[in-house]
Amino acid sequence: MEWKVPLFEPDLGSKEKQALCDVIDSGWLTQGERTAQFEREFSAYIGSAHGIAVTNCTVALHLALEALGIEVGDEVICPSLTFVATANAIRYCGAKPVFADITSLQDWNISKPTIEKVITPKTKAIIVVHYAGYVCDMAPIMQLAAQHNLKVIEDVAHAPGASRKGKYAGTWGDAGCFSFFSNKNMTTGEGGMVVTDNPGLCQRTQRMRCHGMTSVTLDRHKGHNFSYDVVEKGFNYRMSELNAAVGLVQLEKLKVGNERRKEHVAYYRACLSGSQNIGLPFLTNDSDAAFHIMPILLPETADRVEVMTKLRDQQIQSSIHYRPIHTFENYREQGLGASEDLTHTTVVGDRVLTLPLYPSMRNEQIEQVCDALIKAV
Numbered sequence: 001m002e003w004k005v006p007l008f009e010p011d012l013g014s015k016e017k018q019a020l021c022d023v024i025d026s027g028w029l030t031q032g033e034r035t036a037q038f039e040r041e042f043s044a045y046i047g048s049a050h051g052i053a054v055t056n057c058t059v060a061l062h063l064a065l066e067a068l069g070i071e072v073g074d075e076v077i078c079p080s081l082t083f084v085a086t087a088n089a090i091r092y093c094g095a096k097p098v099f100a101d102i103t104s105l106q107d108w109n110i111s112k113p114t115i116e117k118v119i120t121p122k123t124k125a126i127i128v129v130h131y132a133g134y135v136c137d138m139a140p141i142m143q144l145a146a147q148h149n150l151k152v153i154e155d156v157a158h159a160p161g162a163s164r165k166g167k168y169a170g171t172w173g174d175a176g177c178f179s180f181f182s183n184k185n186m187t188t189g190e191g192g193m194v195v196t197d198n199p200g201l202c203q204r205t206q207r208m209r210c211h212g213m214t215s216v217t218l219d220r221h222k223g224h225n226f227s228y229d230v231v232e233k234g235f236n237y238r239m240s241e242l243n244a245a246v247g248l249v250q251l252e253k254l255k256v257g258n259e260r261r262k263e264h265v266a267y268y269r270a271c272l273s274g275s276q277n278i279g280l281p282f283l284t285n286d287s288d289a290a291f292h293i294m295p296i297l298l299p300e301t302a303d304r305v306e307v308m309t310k311l312r313d314q315q316i317q318s319s320i321h322y323r324p325i326h327t328f329e330n331y332r333e334q335g336l337g338a339s340e341d342l343t344h345t346t347v348v349g350d351r352v353l354t355l356p357l358y359p360s361m362r363n364e365q366i367e368q369v370c371d372a373l374i375k376a377v
């Protein structure tokens with residue numbers, strides 16, 4: 001399909017190409033010095049002491065959970081209105097995802113009151129997701145976690161560079177997990193990062209990323225070590241130098257890209273504000289958001305497939321973020337989400353529609369999308 005307005009468009013160019021050529025010329029493709037530089041520069045940007053680059057955000061979440069000691073039989077609270085990776089990562093540990101409802105039809109993030117309702121004696125951690133790039137109300141969540149001795153992991157896949165009260169998303173909890181998948185605000189193709197201020201957690205995460213080994217291949221290549229020991233459970237979750245090199249270029253573009261997104265969201269809101277039956281979430285969110293996607297709430301009476309089809313007829317791509325996780329067959333079969341009250345999540349899951357959003361969009365394109373949407377609705 002030739003889209004006139006695609007859902008997203010990555011911002012890739014000659015600098016990324018050159019960075020990839022430089023890596024190939026260097027003769028070292030696996031985790032090495034560029035990865036270390038990407039970790040330093042990304043974590044410094046986010047305001048975190050340490051960054052651990054990994055293969056993607058799904059394994060970043062798994063690694064963070066493992067390194068924080070989540071194990072079989074534990075419960076971990078997360079939203080159901082998120083990409084399935086958030087809950088899958090919990091299941092990798094043999095733990096049970098327990099879903100907290102979103103706060104309201106205006107605030108689609110989980111929050112202290114919705115988390116509090118699903119805490120049990122088995123709860124060990126919370127994964128918050130900063131949906132669409134709007135930062136959760138973290139101060140009360142951190143207070144609640146401290147009261148119940150719970151670990152907090154932030155799924156920051158949508159929110160690189162977002163902040164709330166001057167503190168960046170990813171630096172509130174014990175660990176923050178980022179995605180550099182193709183459609184994210186910055187991309188390395190596939191890629192992820194764990195950030196943390198805790199040096200012990202950083203060391204454990206680094207070791208677990210590479211088979212639980214005490215040295216990595218580059219150390220041995222450089223003659224720093226002849227051998228290694230394996231001191232804990234481990235995985236191969238390393239990032240390659242190719243991904244890291246692209247990440248360094250993309251990081252330079254993040255701030256401007258997020259500013260463009262903010263302008264586009266403001267224009268969308270202005271174009272749609274006259275249409276009372278189209279719901280615009282997060283209008284009262286007071287974070288400095290990363291504006292990853294542009295979700296709207298369709299009126300109860302609208303047929304979503306029909307609306308998406310009418311947009312497609314005009315070569316406008318749209319999507320759904322998300323079908324709630326607890327409604328997927330495999331989750332239902334396991335009884336996951338069966339006992340939680342997910343009233344608001346269900347409404348949003350039924351009526352959410354995601355409109356195109358990316359930095360290089362033009363105002364005429366936003367007008368086209370809004371005209372087509374209003375007519376379709």
Ligand SMILES: Cc1ncc(COP(=O)(O)O)c(C=O)c1O
Pocket residue numbers: 056057058059082083085086129155157158178179180181191192
């Ligand atoms: C909220 C959220 N969490 C986790 C992920 C998983 O990221 P990755 O594709 O890098 O594994 C995504 C990716 O789309 C996401 O949107």
